[in-house]
Amino acid sequence: xxxxxxxxSMFPFHFTVDGEMRIVSAGSALRRICPNVTxxxxxxxxxxxxRFGMLPTETFDGQYILKQRSTLFIFAATCxxxxxxMQVLVLENPTRYCxxxxxxxxxxxxMRALNIVLNDFALHDATVDxxxxxxxxxxxxxDARRLTSKFEVxxxxxxxxxxxxxxxxxxxxxxxxxxxxxxxxxxxxxxxKHDALKTHFASKHVSEACAQSVESMIASAVxxxxxxxxxxxxxxxxxxxxxxxxxxxxxxxxxxxxxxxILVGQDITELGEYRSTLEQRVEQRTAQLSQANAELSRAMRxxxxxxxxxxxxxxxxxxxxxxLSELLVEGxxxxxxxxxxxxxxxxxxxxxxxxxxxxxxxxxAKIGAGKVELxxxxxxxxxxxxxxxxxxxxxxxxxxxxxxxRLDAAAPSIRVDERRLKQILVNLLSNAVKFTPDxxxxxxxxxxxxxxxxxxxxxxxxxxxxxxxxxxxxFTPFTQLDSRLARQYAGTGLGLTLVMLLTEQHGGHVSVTxxxxxxxxxxxxxxxHPTAPRASSPxxxxxxxxxxxxxxxxxxxxxPVIINADDSESCRMTIGDFLRGHxxxxxxxxxGAEAIAAVFEHHPVLVxxxxxMPQMDGLSAIRLLRSNAVSADLPLIALTSRRLADDRxxxxxxxxxEFMSKPVNLPQLLATIGRLTGANSA
Amino acid sequence: MYGLVNKAIEDLVTIKFGADKWDAIKRKxxxxxxxxxxxxxxxxxxxYGLVEAATEVLQLPASTILYAFGEFWVLHTAKKGYGDMxxxxxxxxxxxxxxxxxxxTRVALLFPHLKPPRFECSDRRSxxxxxxxxxxxxxxxxxxxxxxxxxxxxxxxxxxxxQTRFKEKGDDHDEFxxxxxxxxx
Numbered sequence: 040x041x042x043x044x045x046x047x048s049m050f051p052f053h054f055t056v057d058g059e060m061r062i063v064s065a066g067s068a069l070r071r072i073c074p075n076v077t078x079x080x081x082x083x084x085x086x087x088x089x090r091f092g093m094l095p096t097e098t099f100d101g102q103y104i105l106k107q108r109s110t111l112f113i114f115a116a117t118c119x120x121x122x123x124x125m126q127v128l129v130l131e132n133p134t135r136y137c138x139x140x141x142x143x144x145x146x147x148x149x150m151r152a153l154n155i156v157l158n159d160f161a162l163h164d165a166t167v168d169x170x171x172x173x174x175x176x177x178x179x180x181x182d183a184r185r186l187t188s189k190f191e192v193x194x195x196x197x198x199x200x201x202x203x204x205x206x207x208x209x210x211x212x213x214x215x216x217x218x219x220x221x222x223x224x225x226x227x228x229x230x231x232k233h234d235a236l237k238t239h240f241a242s243k244h245v246s247e248a249c250a251q252s253v254e255s256m257i258a259s260a261v262x263x264x265x266x267x268x269x270x271x272x273x274x275x276x277x278x279x280x281x282x283x284x285x286x287x288x289x290x291x292x293x294x295x296x297x298x299x300x301i302l303v304g305q306d307i308t309e310l311g312e313y314r315s316t317l318e319q320r321v322e323q324r325t326a327q328l329s330q331a332n333a334e335l336s337r338a339m340r341x342x343x344x345x346x347x348x349x350x351x352x353x354x355x356x357x358x359x360x361x362x363l364s365e366l367l368v369e370g371x372x373x374x375x376x377x378x379x380x381x382x383x384x385x386x387x388x389x390x391x392x393x394x395x396x397x398x399x400x401x402x403x404a405k406i407g408a409g410k411v412e413l414x415x416x417x418x419x420x421x422x423x424x425x426x427x428x429x430x431x432x433x434x435x436x437x438x439x440x441x442x443x444x445r446l447d448a449a450a451p452s453i454r455v456d457e458r459r460l461k462q463i464l465v466n467l468l469s470n471a472v473k474f475t476p477d478x479x480x481x482x483x484x485x486x487x488x489x490x491x492x493x494x495x496x497x498x499x500x501x502x503x504x505x506x507x508x509x510x511x512x513x514f515t516p517f518t519q520l521d522s523r524l525a526r527q528y529a530g531t532g533l534g535l536t537l538v539m540l541l542t543e544q545h546g547g548h549v550s551v552t553x554x555x556x557x558x559x560x561x562x563x564x565x566x567x568h569p570t571a572p573r574a575s576s577p578x579x580x581x582x583x584x585x586x587x588x589x590x591x592x593x594x595x596x597x598x599p600v601i602i603n604a605d606d607s608e609s610c611r612m613t614i615g616d617f618l619r620g621h622x623x624x625x626x627x628x629x630x631g632a633e634a635i636a637a638v639f640e641h642h643p644v645l646v647x648x649x650x651x652m653p654q655m656d657g658l659s660a661i662r663l664l665r666s667n668a669v670s671a672d673l674p675l676i677a678l679t680s681r682r683l684a685d686d687r688x689x690x691x692x693x694x695x696x697e698f699m700s701k702p703v704n705l706p707q708l709l710a711t712i713g714r715l716t717g718a719n720s721a
Numbered sequence: 722m723y724g725l726v727n728k729a730i731e732d733l734v735t736i737k738f739g740a741d742k743w744d745a746i747k748r749k750x751x752x753x754x755x756x757x758x759x760x761x762x763x764x765x766x767x768x769y770g771l772v773e774a775a776t777e778v779l780q781l782p783a784s785t786i787l788y789a790f791g792e793f794w795v796l797h798t799a800k801k802g803y804g805d806m807x808x809x810x811x812x813x814x815x816x817x818x819x820x821x822x823x824x825x826t827r828v829a830l831l832f833p834h835l836k837p838p839r840f841e842c843s844d845r846r847s848x849x850x851x852x853x854x855x856x857x858x859x860x861x862x863x864x865x866x867x868x869x870x871x872x873x874x875x876x877x878x879x880x881x882x883x884q885t886r887f888k889e890k891g892d893d894h895d896e897f898x899x900x901x902x903x904x905x906x
Contacts, residue, residue, distance in 0.1 A: 147805030157810050158820055168827050174806050175831055178725070179760045186756055 049161055050139040052123060056082050058101050058134045068159040069123075072142075073116045086114040089122065104136050105129065112138060121153055141166050147174070207273075207283060207306060210290055211240050212299040213261050215254060219301070227283070227306050229276030240302075246272035246280055260287045260300035270307070282311040346404055351651060353397050354680035358702035359609030361390040362617065365705065371620050394702060399533040402462075406540040413456035413544060420453055420494070421446055424483050427464035435472045441480040442468075450487035450494045453567050459541050460496075460565075466534040467498040467561045475502035475558070487567060493547070494567035497560050504555040513551060514539045538563060598622040599716065600641045604634035604657065605649040605678070610701065614647065617705045618712075629653075631660030638670050644716045648695070650679040650686070658693045665694030674715035678703060722768045723835050724757035729798040730771050731757065733790055734779075736797075742778055749774035762834040765858065784863045791867020795875055807875070814876040818842060818850050818869075818899065838865075848902035851885075854895040862888065862895040869899055881905055 043064065046053060051068035060082040070076055076085045088099045104127055112125045125140035141164050144150045150157075150170075157167050201208050202221045210219025220235040228235075228244065238244070241254040249271035259266045266287045272280040285304030289297040364387035366372060368380060375383065405411045421444075428442055435442050453460075464483065471481045479501040486495045505513065514535050539549050542563045553559035601623045605611045615625040626641050628634035630652040638646060646664070650657035657677060664670040677690035680701040687698040697711055734743045747754075750770040757763065772790075776783045799807050810824060811817030822840040829837050838856035854865050866882055873880035878901050886896035900906075 147809040150809045151805060155809070156812055156816065156820075157823070158816060162823070168830060170809075171806065171827055171831055174803050175760060178803075179758075182724075182759050186758075189756065 049163070051159060051161055052141055053125075053137060053139040054085075055130075055135050055137040057136075060100060063135060068155070072121055072153060072155065073118050075118045076116075085117055086123075087117060089113040089115050101134065101136065112140075113143070114138075119153060144170070145173070146170070207285075207302075207304045209240060209302045210299060211257060211302070212290075213297075215239055215241055215257050215300075217244075218299065223306075227275070227281050228273055244274055246274060248272070256287045257300045257302075260289045261297055263289055263297050280308075281306055282308045342404075346401060350397065350401060351680040354394070354701050355607050355610060357390055357394055357397075358680070359607075359613050361387055361394065361702050362613030362705060363609070364390065366613070366616055366620070369620075371616055390702075396533075399537060402537055403533050403540065406537070406544065411459075411544065413459060415454060415456060417452050418455050418457040418460060420450055420485055423457060423460055424464065424485070424496075427461050427468055428483060430461075430465050431468045431472050434469070435481065438472065438475070438477045438479070440472060440475060440478065443480065443482045445482055445484040447485045447487045447494075449489070450485055450567060450569070453494050453565065455545060455565060459545070463538050463541050463563050464496060464498070466538045467496075467563070470534055470561070471498050471500035471502060471559075475500045479558075487569075489569075492567060493564050495562050495564045497562040499558065499560045501558040504557050504559055505551070505553040506555050510551050510553065514549065535561075598624050599645075600624045600626055600643040601712070602626050602628055602634050602637045602641065602643045602646040602648075604628035604631065604637075604647060604652065604660070606630060606652045607649070610649070614703065614705070614708070618709075621709055623712075631655030631657055631663075634660050635663055638664060638673065643673070645674040645676065645712055647676050647678055649701075650677060650690070658689060661690070661693040661695055674712075676708075676711060676715070722763060722765055723759065723832060724761045724763055725759040725798065727754075727757040727763060727768055727771060728759060729794055730768070730775070730790060732797060733793045734775060737789070738779060745778045746771060746774045749778055760832070762832075783860070787861065787863040788867035788870075791864040791869075792871035792874065793867075794864075795868055795871030800875065811876075814873055814878040814880065814901065815845075815850065817872055817876065818852065819845070821852070846904070848904040849898065849900040852897045852899060854897065856895075860889075865895065866897065869897055873899075873901070879905065 041049065046064075047066050051066040054065040054069060054076060055063045057063050062076055062078055062080045062082065062085060064078065065073075065076045073085065083099070108127050108129060112123075112127060114123045114125060115121070116123070122143040123138070123140055124143045125138040128137040128139060129135075130137055141160065142153065142155060144153065144155065144166065147170060160167050201219065204221060205223060207224045207227055208219060208221040209217060209224055212218055217235050217238050217240050220230075220232040222232075224235070225231050230244070235244070241250045241257065245253045252269060253271055256266050256269050268284060268286050270282065270284045273283055275281055283304040284307050285302045287300050287302050290299035290301050292298045364383050367375060367383045368387065402411070424444055424446060428444065432442060468481065468483065475481060481501075482499045484495075484497045484499065486497065487493075488495070535549075538561075542549050542565065545565050547563060547565040550562045550564065551559060599622075601618055603611055603615050603618070603625050604627075605614070606629050611627050615627060618625050626637050626643065628637050631648070632655040634646060634648060635655075637643070648657040648661055657679075661675060661677065664673060664675065675695050676697045676699060677693075677695040678699050678701055679686050679690075690698045696715055699708060699711070731743055734746060750767075750773070752767060752770065754763075754767075772783060772786060775781070775786050779786065795807075807817075810820045819842055822842060825837045825840055829835065836857060838854060838858070838861075841853040841855075842850055843853065844851040852865075852869065854862065862884060866884060869882040870880070873882070880899055880901040883898045883900070884895060885898050886892040886894065888895050
């Protein structure tokens with residue numbers, strides 16, 4: 040049995056009644072709160088029985104207590120709002136009913152109202168813990184309310200943002216049915232949100248042509264895949280279509296799972312119309328440009344025709360001027376009188392100069408029109424350089440200038456159009472010779488750069504030099520820096536332009552360094568990769584040997600027959616007299632038809648055929664000769680003054696064995712005839 | 722620590738210094754939590770990070786902030802969240818201080834993931850009491866000093882709180898002597 044003190048410590052709210060239902064003891068906390076609970080006080084004056092309010096307190100006696108000893112007793116204090124929840128303990132000898140338990144309080148506020156503090160409870164009493172738990176739960180609920188309120192505000196903001204965004208926004212569930220439909224969508228389609236909700240977006244609101252694509256996009260987004268931007272047509276309430284461009288992204292739930300898709304787009308109907316207009320304009324403009332291109336092509340063809348005609352008209356008389364003057368100098372027409380040689384040599388020289396001017400002009404025009412195709416091949420650097428130097432050697436010798444080369448042994452060959460490279464070098468060397476005073480020196484140097492993959496051809500001179508400010512003008516066509524120089528140094532001003540164009544066509548570039556009064560260096564830098572040196576060309580050697588070995592021939596009316604077909608009398612005479620001088624019997628023809636007749640009549644060893652002739656042109660005549668068994672293998676050289684890019688190809692395709700451009704280099708013609716007929720000369 | 726503590730720091734900064742400062746402190750501490758939930762457990766480093774960031778943003782020493790936080794905890798946070806419970810813990814300051822050890826024991830029961838400090842009372846006299854503070858956490862003795870002063874203010878009892886033992890100086894725990902009434906010097 041517990042002592043009174045222990046009982047009070049363990050149950051500060053207990054009380055005990057005897058069989059008469061009088062208080063015999065009470066806990067200290069209960070006595071403090073209910074001062075009327077004193078020893079000897081009647082139970083019914085201190086408490087009322089609150090068991091559902093059904094049992095009158097008067098009937099509450101020992102018998103009842105014994106019957107209900109396993110029941111929870113609820114008492115209300117008569118002097119305060121205190122309610123006690125108690126369990127009865129029946130004591131024997133004497134009979135006592137000890138009620139132990141706690142005050143029934145649900146909140147700290149109720150405790151305060153009853154003037155109870157936590158320390159009033161026994162330490163084992165869970166009431167305090169439950170109160171703290173309730174407090175904590177209240178706090179959690181308050182947090183939840185606070186966060187709910189915050190999220191509510193955010194959700195409202197978001198909904199307002201979506202709803203008022205100036206972009207159509209649609210949210211669909213995983214089945215593609217509409218859950219979100221903002222004002223912009225309503226405005227574009229004329230369909231209000233309440234009518235759109237729960238409808239199937241793709242099948243109901245997208246044009247039939249686009250529905251499948253949109254549905255696929257939504258399905259992709261629902262699978263969590265990245266989807267591209269999609270352009271499609273929306274159906275409107277009034278039956279129109281609106282063009283929109285949309286991005287589709289997955290819709291997530293709070294747990295991060297994909298539960299649908301969000302489509303955010305832009306109405307581009309007006310843009311689409313504008314685009315359509317623009318496309319029409321582009322189409323029109325393209326047609327105009329095509330027409331302009333066609334006109335330009337026609338103009339270009341006209342220009343080519345003009346160049347061709349002019350070339351023919353200029354070269355034909357030049358052939359006669361150069362050829363006849365050379366023959367005069369060679370004494371083909373008999374010995375010249377005193378004082379005649381020099382003027383005739385000047386005529387020949389002037390003719391050659393005029394010819395080079397025409398050649399330059401035509402080259403610039405052709406390169407400018409993109410009509411020059413390079414004939415790529417491996418060239419021996421030394422051979423090209425030597426050949427170029429030989430061409431200017433005579434000019435340099437007259438000015439007592441020293442020509443030298445400094446060639447990089449690391450680059451014995453280069454892949455170029457050999458003829459064009461020679462043209463580049465000759466132009467640079469000619470300029471150097473021209474602008475370098477007497478007794479000056481000119482050096483042609485090559486330098487290979489393995490890292491850059493280039494081979495530089497540099498021409499150094501000790502000439503007059505060029506001021507810095509003039510260098511940029513150097514490569515402009517028809518430019519000579521000083522008009523006085525133009526008078527002093529003959530030239531078209533096209534040489535450097537040609538050098539630049541040809542170098543660039545090779546994929547290279549040109550550069551200049553110069554000091555006034557000290558000299559200049561002009562460089563052509565060409566792409567280069569080391570290649571094996573190539574054997575020298577037998578044809579060119581042969582031509583050179585022939586030139587060197589040529590002796591003044593005598594006129595002959597015997598020997599192998601050559602048909603010389605040309606409508607120009609001067610050309611016929613120049614070439615005819617030259618060939619006769621070399622032992623050939625030359626039969627003239629004025630057009631293609633006469634040439635064919637002459638072939639069958641005179642059985643020639645070779646035919647020279649000009650292309651442009653009246654009645655029957657050269658190409659037609661060649662084709663006819665080749666179609667006949669008698670003349671199918673007859674050596675045939677085509678000649679023309681036109682210098683068009685495709686002339687050579689046309690002639691060879693028609694059946695010519697060789698093609699030569701007029702004015703004809705007579706020694707070269709002789710060598711070619713020798714090669715084709717199997718004899719060096721008649 | 723439980724979110725309630727971090728929330729209390731937020732309330733302290735927001736009320737005393739403004740919401741902008743709180744945002745700056747959160748940014749400085751690299752905290753991306755929008756709202757702390759009172760009964761959720763957060764790593765201690767968040768609380769320490771917030772205090773450290775507060776010293777830089779507010780340009781105040783950590784001790785000043787922690788002391789203010791201790792007072793604020795009692796006078797604002799506990800009063801606001803647990804006001805009735807607080808007043809039920811004692812009819813006066815001595816009764817409250819006497820109940821403090823029990824309170825933390827019961828808190829540990831309610832929040833199993835929380836590691837609340839342990840308080841013990843000794844040398845109970847009519848106008849002074851010795852409070853012993855045991856905690857695994859470092860550097861919070863100033864916070865406790867502020868908290869005890871907050872209790873005195875809550876019960877409107879002029880009191881003097883004096884730390885008499887220091888864990889940071891090698892003692893096994895922190896100890897505070899709380900004096901009031903006639904015991905005041």
